Amino acid sequence: MSQPGQGHRSSISQNSRSASQFPNDSEELTDTELVKQVNDLKHQIKILNLENEIIERTIMRLEPALMHGVQQALEYATKLQSSSSLNVGSFLKSQTSRFGFDSLMSPSRMLTSPSKISTRRVESSAKIGGTVIFGSGPRINVLERSELVITEMEILIDFLEKVRSKAAKQHALLKAQLEEIGVRVVDIEKATEMFNQQVIIEGWDKIAQRIPAEIWIRFMTEWVKMADSKIGKLRLRTSTLNTQYGKLKGQIKVKAELSESLRPVDFDKLKIENDECTKIIDQKIQQLGELKKMTGDANLTLAVHKKALMEQNTYLNDVLKTIKTKIKQTAELDKEKNVIQIQADSLAQKLEDVRKVRQAYEVPDIMDYVQVKAEVTDLKHSVKLLENRVHIQQIALTSLNKKLQTMFLNN
Template identity: 30%
Template sequence: MLEWFCSRIDPKDLQKATATTVQLTNSSASTSMQDVRGGNRKRSKSRSSSIEKVLKLLPEQKCDIAQAQIEEIREALVNLQSDSEKILSNHKAVMEEAEMRSCELKKSEYEFERDIIKGAVNPRSGKIISEKIVRHFEDKMKSRDGLIEKLRLKNSTLKVQLRKLRLQLKQKEEMGEVLHEVDFHQLKIENSQYLEKIDERNQELLQLKMVAGNTMQILSLHKKKLQTLMKEAESLAAEIDSRNELLKKIISESSIVQKEKEKANIVNQRLTEQLSNYRVPETLDYVNEKARLYELRKSVQSWKRKVEIAEMALGGLKRNWQQLKAGLATDVAVKQHSKPLSGSVQVL
C-alpha cells in the first residue's frame, strides 16, 4: 500500500511528507539524547529504537494513506462504472441498430419478393420487367433520403437541447446552485433519516394491515351472522304473513259460523216452538192414513203395469207400421218398372 501510495503521489507532496518525518525523527532523537544525559547508559538500545522509530510510520500517516487509497479505489470504481455503463449503452445501441437493420432487411426482402419477384413478372414472356425494378429502387432511395433528413433534423434539435442544458448548468455553477460534496453528505443524512421514517411508517402500516385483517375477519363473521339473521327474519316475516292470512280466514270463518249459529238458533227456537205446540194425532187417523198409503202404492204398481203393457203394444204397432211402409215402397217401385214394359208390348 505504501509503494502504491508513493508511486501515485506527487514529488512535491513526497518532499513535504519526508520533511515532516525528518522533523518527527529529530524530535524523537532529541528526546533520546535527553534520556542519555539523564543517566540512561544503554546507547545501543537507544540507537536501535531511534532507527526503528525512523523506519516506522505514525498511525495518522497510515490512516491518511489508507484513506487516500480508499478514495482512489472509489474514484476508480466510479470511473469503471461510468465506463462500463457507456460500453453497455454502446452495445445496447449496436444491438438495437442490428435489430432495426435485420427488421429493415426482412421488410425490404419481403417487399422485393412481393413487388419484383412475384408482381413484376411479365405474364407473356415470364421475365421480370426492368422498369418496375428501377422504380422500386428509386422509391427505396427516396424513403432513405427522407429518413436521413428526419434523423438530421432530430440530431440538430438534440444538439440545440444539449447546448441549452450546458448553458443552464454553467449558469447554475456560476450562481452557486450546483450541489457540492457537503450537500451530498447532507442529502445522504436526510435520506437515511427519511428511510428510518419510512421503515417506521412501514411497521405502522404492517400493524394497521394486521388490525385491518382482524377487523375484516370480524366483519365477515358479523356479515355471515347478519345474513343468517336476515334469512331468519325473512322466514319469520313469511310465517307471520301466513299466520295473519290464517287469522283473517279464521276471523271470517268465525263470523260466518256466528251468523250460521244465529240462524241455527232461530231455527232451533222455531222448532222448539213447533215442538211445544205439536199434538200427537189419534190412532184411527194413523190407521186410515196407512191404509190410504197402501192403496196408493197398489194403484201406482197397477198403473206401472198398464204403462208397460201400453209400451209393448206401442212397440208392436211401430213394427207393423214399419213393415207396412216397406211393403208400400216395394209396390210403388214395381209399378214404376211395369209401366214402360206395358207400352212396349202395345207397340209390338
C-alpha cells in the first residue's frame, strides 16, 4: 500500500475499538479474509452511524448550540477526502477547534446544562466526540450507551404515540367527513330523483309543451319544508350531543382533579370500601339465591293455581255459553208461547162460537129433508129440461138465420 494510506490507517487504528482485527501491511490477505474484513468494517460503520445519530439527537435535544458548524465541517471534510485523504485528521482538528468543538471537552460548558442528567449526557456525548474525532480522550461505556439509547427510544415512542393519537383523530375526522359527504350525496341523489319524477316527468304539460311554473314552485316549497324539518331534527340532535359532550367533559375534569388529589391513603380507603362492598355483594348474592328458590316455589304454586284457574275459567265459559243458549231458547219459547196463546185464544173463540151454534142448532125432521130433497131434484130436472129446450130453440134460430141469408142472397 501507499504511504498516505498507511498514515490514514494508523490514525483510524488509534481511534478504533477493534484495532487488533486489522492485519499489518506486510501481510498478504486472502480473498476470504478480505471479504470478512470488509463485512466487519461495514458492520462497524453501521454501528458507528447509529451511535452518531443517537449522540446527535441527544445533543440537539439538550444543547443545540454545540452542533453549530459540525455539518459544514463534515461537508468540507467529505470534499477534501477525494483529493487528499492524508490531511483529513489535521483538517478535522483545525475545523473542530475553529467551530467550537473544544467546548465539548471543557467541563465548564457542561455546567450550563439544565440538570445533572443532561450534563452527564452531554459529557458522554463529548467523550464520544473526543474519541471518534480526536483519537484521544475517555470513551463511554456500555451503560452510558444503553442509557442514551433507552432515552432516545422513550422519546421516540412518546413521539410515535402522539403521532398515532393525532393520526387516529385525523382518521376519525376524515371518516366523519366521508360519512357526512355520503349522507349529502344520498340526499342530493334523492332530491334529484324527486325533481326528475315530480317536475320533469310528471309536471310536463303535453299541450303547452313546457313545465308550468306552479309545479316548480310547489316542488321547491315542499322541498324547503322537508329541509326545514330535517334541519330541526339535526339541531335537536346536535343540542343533545352537545349536552352529552358537556357532561362527559365535566366528568373527565372531575376525574382528573380527583386523580391529582389522590393519595396512597385514599387507595387503602378505597380498598377497604371495596372489600366491604364485596362482602355486601356476597350477602346479596346469597339472598338472591334464596329469593330465586322462593321464586321457584312460588312459580310452581302459581302454575298449579293457574292451571286450576284455567280449568275453572273453561268450566265458567261453558256455563256462560250454556246460559246464553238457554236464554236464546227461552226467548224463542216465549215467542212460541205468545203465538200459541194467540192461536189458543182464536180456537177458544171458535169453540165458543161452535158451542153457541150447537146449542142453538135444531135437527130437522127426516120427512122434511126428503121433501126438500125431492123438490131440489124436481127443480134440477126442470132446469135441465129448460136448458134442452133453449138449446133446441137456438138450433132452430140458427137454421132460420141461414135460410134468411140464403133468401137475401137469391133475391
